[in-house]
Amino acid sequence: MDDWLIAIIKVVCIWVWVLLIAVVMTWVERRGAGLIQDRPGPNRAGPWGLFQPLADGIKLFTKEEIIPTKARKILYILGPLLFSLPAFSAYAVVPFGDKIILGGKEIILQVSDVNIGFLFILAIGSMGVYGVILGGWGSTNKYSILGGLRSTAQMVSYEVPLGLALLAIVFVYGTFSLRDISLAQQGTFLGFLPNWGIFKQPLGFILFIVAAYAEANRVPFDLPEAESEIVSGYHTEYGSMRLGLYLFGEYVNLVTISGVIVALYFGSWHMPYIDLGAYLGPISWGIVSFCIFFLKVSFFLWMFVWVRWTLPRFRYDQVMGLGWRGLIPLALFNIFITALFIQLTV
Amino acid sequence: MNQNPTSQTSYESDNYVTINIGPSHPSMHGTLRIITMTDGETIVKAEPDIGYLHRGVEKLGESLTYHQFIPITDRLNYCSAIPNNVSYEMAVEKLMGVEVPEKAQLIRVIMMELARIADHQVCIGILGVDLGAFTPFFYLIIQREEIYEIFEWFNGARLTNTFGRIGGVDADLPDDFEERWEELKPNVRKANDETEKLLTHNRIWMDRTIGISAFSAEDALNRGFTGPCLRACGVKRDLRIDEPYCMYDKFKFEVPVGKNGDVFDRYIVRMIEMEESLKIIDQAYKLYKEMPSDAPLMARVPKVIKPPAGEVYSALESPNGELGFFVKSNGSANPYRIRIRPPCYMMFQALPELVKGEMVADLIACISSLNIIAGELDR
Amino acid sequence: MDLKKRVEQYLGPEGLVVAMTECQGDLSAEVPKKNILDVMHLLRDTPDLGFNFLSDVFGVDNLDLNKPKKKPKKKTEEGEGAEAEEEPKEKGPSPPRYEVVYLLLCLERNERLQVKVRVAEDDMEVDSLYPIWKASDWPEREIFDMFGIRFKGHPNLKRLLMWDDFPAHPLRKDYPLEGQGEERHLVYDD
């Protein structure tokens, strides 16, 4: 087998897989919301309402595409594409398992192990903001513009604490590659803790997760689409599959962010205390590692839902205040402490 | 304030954006419309525009008989129809000089307090939804459904109750009222508790509500505020205590008073009022049980009501504030003029002052906390 | 001292009160139209009266009341079926057609007072209370909307509930209940 063929298979598989998770997430979100709020949630289409996303998809596909008369057409059409493409491509550097050996060939379970994985995620992640601002601007709707502006300001602001939190991780592990960091989290830390990033970077983890929620426009940072204030934010004027792309892109973003959190802070595919890889064959370990990784990711996906239905929403200026006055100093402090610690111990 | 907030000036400006919020907008309660001029997200000027739900209730009343108007009052504040009914009935009874039997008054008290709880639950729930916290709304609304269940078993309707008749009430409490009430009481407390846990001490919630659209007591009185919003400003005024009607002077309850008159105070005042309402119902039900089972529920009123010519104003403390009916009679079977004084009408006109300098998101919080019901606003 | 005497004591000497009536404990004082602002100032600022809260302002159309009492139950049926028979001006000076009623409240003593102003059809202008109580902002606009009474000194006197170019005043007694077929034409630019 050629390397490029393997690469293509991996890309397709992971693409489908991420898509599938995102689809199921739309169901989980609504079902979870229902259960949290003492009601069943969607339970009509299929068993437990599992086909609900399918029904939604069909609905979105078959709806008439409407472009508002006064919209700036090119930007309007470009918006959702520019939003969903980076969302899909960002997962390329996130691992989803250890490695699998097929026909004597070692295949790492990651689309590409770039040695600047972090930078790729940060760079591609911030591309998404173009889709939002273009969609908001192109709609020629005041609510959309407000939503787009809110989103831009918020994403730009929270890139900084996100990057700073990641920087501390780089200090600890000395590499930019997510795979290397994952590998480094095997074993134990201080003798009794799993050797996970969260125990080495507890503050960094909190900073990262808060900034990640803000980047993903999730509650409590969902002001770009705060429906009680600005109707639907940047996608007020969108309908049919264009709206679908926006909504979809968000869920794909969630999958990526959860993957990054697991890879960096929660020991990737490692079980705590047990090194399963030593007991299992190469193929079975590949599958098991994938499952472990996926389970961890699902927990964080569920966290997104759980938090969403618990918290109220920030106000625009409070989000900015929290970002610039709260998170960035804390992140700097975190870097300082980490650097000091490394300097003292090494 | 030398600059009048509602005066019509041009909305065109290079520096400001004019945003038209409503009449169909996810968080406009009913059909309100607010034209805001914003500097970024800060509101420079807001002008409410009402009348989208105007149904000419006052005009309609002039063509109906006194009794036929009762169902129309249901449709004023549809979140709590019962105080509307009772307020109107009280006005006509005052005009006729009819004394309502005590047992009927107790039933009215019980039902009105239940309606007050239901209204506050909706108000707080919606306030949460408008600020992004969806879940408390559902916890509260489930208990409201239980309250509506009591209404349903009382006289057959859940929302538009058409409660009471001129001179009394139309039905006795259902036999299983006590059972339902004992079941409901802890559940309401639990739902309120959970709401408090989710919201009150949450920093996000506090940031969003404390100090938002604060109003001084002086301004509030000048603007004609009543009810929880006035009490949140620090004025202890409650018609149930100040001008007791329906035997309210026999119950012991406290009137919560706020300090700043901001959204948070209104929220807390409403929270405490629910608890007090529960206490009132307990006391009223105790008194009710002491009455003989065949005690009269209706005063002797003629079948066709023709009050003597005259005009009276009678008000009660609805969940939202002073809800008054002015009824003028010319001696015929139709009221000559009915004027409704809805509580949120007076509060909504202060909106330009309330939200000036706040942000768009605060405008939404402010409207929710005032509990604007378009049905009674536009009549 | 009961309220009626107090009101008479303070308002009477200046001739500021025309008549006082009482109905089921509701006291109402009719005051001359031109003095309404003075009266309100007096009512609010005199410590013995202290009516510091404006509860409501509304209008009443007395067209049917002023009619000769031949057929007292003429409009019991279909609201304003009487619209057809336009009442011509009665011989003799008929009393002013409209009333504006102010509901005042004294928060300290929990006393209520209705203050009435009669407005004749040929002089439909009353002083606005906006400088004293801002609560009168919308109610006055509504009276203008529903009865056509203008308020002098109101900063923003335009229609409140009906749309701006609505041609009639709906709460007048001679306006039919079903309306006159007014339609609102919304004009959108381009």
Place this chain on the structure above:
Amino acid sequence: MAKPVIKKEYTLTERIYLWEILKGMKLTWGHFWFNFKACWRPGPHTIPTCWQYPEDRTREISPIFRGEHMLQKDDKGREKCIACGMCAKICPAKCITIKKGKRKEGEEDKYAAKTYPASFEIDLLRCIFCGFCQEVCPKEAIVLGQNFELARYTKEECILDKRKLLLNYRKAKEEGKLRPPRKRVPVVPAPPKPEKAEGAEAKEGKAAAVGKAKKKSVAKKKAAEKVDVTEKPESVEKKEAAEKEE
């Protein structure tokens, strides 16, 4: 007595966001877990607070619910309605129209009284379900049943004629969902002028003001007793109602 409710100083736990957020998440998790377990219960009614409406009809509807109207028959299967027109008169929405018919010889088993409604129409599109019609009805002929499913395809279907109203009655009777007989609301006894029996007699229809819950003779007698003289004898009112109909 005023309660101080304000606590504006943020405490430390409030300051740091996370503590209260975690507490809130614990609460929502409790709800989630409870309902998650309830999900697995058999039957459509799984989560206690929700009824899966079209399938699950176990929710008990109040027997006095004000739903779709019906015209009742008496024990012998005769129509109770006497077409007096009281319901049409009291209706605030003016949604009832009645045409009176005179009972002919040989129809005694069909109609209970000498007059009967030749046509009886209720416009559901206008009806506001206030229940006044059933309160004034002297014979308890028209009542509001428990049916709340009022959606129809055409406007014509929304006008209930006599056949549909009687059909509603038959359906309700088969399902055992008839409205229980009206409870009398006790009225303040008349001032002691006449020394006739009051206790039992003074009980009047649900709403004494509008209701005519009595047999005609009693109502007339009482009307004579009343202090408030504005009331007309029932027959007069009935005549008026009939006239109005024309």
